[in-house]
Amino acid sequence: MRIPTEPIGSIPRSPELVTAITTQASADTLQQLYADAITETLKEFEETGSPVITDGEQTKSSFATYPLEGLTNLTSEGMKINFEDGHSRQLPLLTGGPFRYGNYAQKYLAAAQKQTSLPVKQAIISASALSLIYPADGIEGYPQAEFMADLLNECEKDIRLCLEQGAYKVQMDFTEGRLSLKLDPSGGVLKHFISLNNQVFDRFTKEEQQKLGVHVCPGGDHDSTHSADIDYADFLPDLFELNVGNFYLQLASEPDRVKVLKVIKQYLKPGQKAFIGVIDVLNPTIETAEEVKDRILEAAAYISLDQLGTTDDCGFSPFCDDTSTTRETAFAKIAARIEGTRLAEEELFA
Numbered sequence: 487m488r489i490p491t492e493p494i495g496s497i498p499r500s501p502e503l504v505t506a507i508t509t510q511a512s513a514d515t516l517q518q519l520y521a522d523a524i525t526e527t528l529k530e531f532e533e534t535g536s537p538v539i540t541d542g543e544q545t546k547s548s549f550a551t552y553p554l555e556g557l558t559n560l561t562s563e564g565m566k567i568n569f570e571d572g573h574s575r576q577l578p579l580l581t582g583g584p585f586r587y588g589n590y591a592q593k594y595l596a597a598a599q600k601q602t603s604l605p606v607k608q609a610i611i612s613a614s615a616l617s618l619i620y621p622a623d624g625i626e627g628y629p630q631a632e633f634m635a636d637l638l639n640e641c642e643k644d645i646r647l648c649l650e651q652g653a654y655k656v657q658m659d660f661t662e663g664r665l666s667l668k669l670d671p672s673g674g675v676l677k678h679f680i681s682l683n684n685q686v687f688d689r690f691t692k693e694e695q696q697k698l699g700v701h702v703c704p705g706g707d708h709d710s711t712h713s714a715d716i717d718y719a720d721f722l723p724d725l726f727e728l729n730v731g732n733f734y735l736q737l738a739s740e741p742d743r744v745k746v747l748k749v750i751k752q753y754l755k756p757g758q759k760a761f762i763g764v765i766d767v768l769n770p771t772i773e774t775a776e777e778v779k780d781r782i783l784e785a786a787a788y789i790s791l792d793q794l795g796t797t798d799d800c801g802f803s804p805f806c807d808d809t810s811t812t813r814e815t816a817f818a819k820i821a822a823r824i825e826g827t828r829l830a831e832e833e834l835f836a
């Protein structure tokens with residue numbers, strides 16, 4: 487396709503799988519359900535006509551915590567992230583070093599590639615998000631500087647393994663970027679996060695950076711957000727300082743899309759692509775292909791065609807137990823994105 491179109495990552499798990507996870511079914515039962523979920527998700531993803539697919543994150547505990555699976559040096563008492571509707575998610579807290587991932591994203595990619603001939607994209611979590619698991623009062627014998635060095639190495643390894651495994655793109659999920667401006671309106675924390683993630687990206691060549699991307703959104707869990715009230719205009723100038731080729735930007739659910747597009751136009755750099763969200767994942771109404779096309783034509787007035795791509799606003803279920811959207815709705819929305827992008831191409835490249 488002349489306008490590239492890519493998903494973000496997650497697809498809702500089936501009700502049977504969610505029940506098995508939340509009721510802690512036996513390991514055998516879970517393994518069988520996971521295997522079936524990957525097969526079924528890849529098949530349904532292919533049927534949407536999507537030129538690039540993912541495994542739907544069917545076996546990830548969440549987009550943020552998969553590297554922590556199996557670790558024993560954690561407690562559950564970490565930072566809380568509050569959503570608009572009153573619910574919250576809590577990060578674990580590290581109790582000792584050295585910090586090593588329990589699990590690398592390459593595992594998910596390899597499992598998916600075995601069952602599809604389409605290009606597979608892989609999402610990974612940011613170094614900045616995992617930096618939040620280090621306790622504010624420190625760890626005796628494991629200073630923060632040592633933790634940060636370990637973390638950057640592990641995040642680099644997570645990306646590098648996916649590239650070596652042949653990922654079509656590796657996308658860093660950076661949902662805490664916009665949130666950081668809520669916690670620290672001065673922007674100091676945001677600048678710190680950008681610097682941390684660039685310390686990872688700068689370990690890759692310019693060619694490799696063209697295969698790397700960053701996804702940002704105001705959070706998406708149980709159809710609620712954590713930082714939609716933060717102005718994109720305050721966030722995007724710093725975001726485009728990240729040394730990657732691709733930006734996957736929630737946009738469909740923004741109340742004033744044109745305002746955001748003007749900021750993108752002003753700050754997007756040469757060599758960077760903006761994949762704009764044309765599907766509102768928090769809204770149960772399925773977009774028509776015409777609506778999607780209109781959103782792309784609107785964006786094309788501000789972003790040059792060689793820098794424009796389309797995506798969904800977010801994953802459809804970043805946390806494994808979120809069943810607020812059905813699989814049928816998610817795949818119908820993805821199909822609308824593909825068809826709408828095709829319609830826009832017909833007009834823009836006529």
Ligand SMILES: [Zn+2]
Pocket residue numbers: 661701702703704705706799800801
């Ligand atoms: Zn998101």
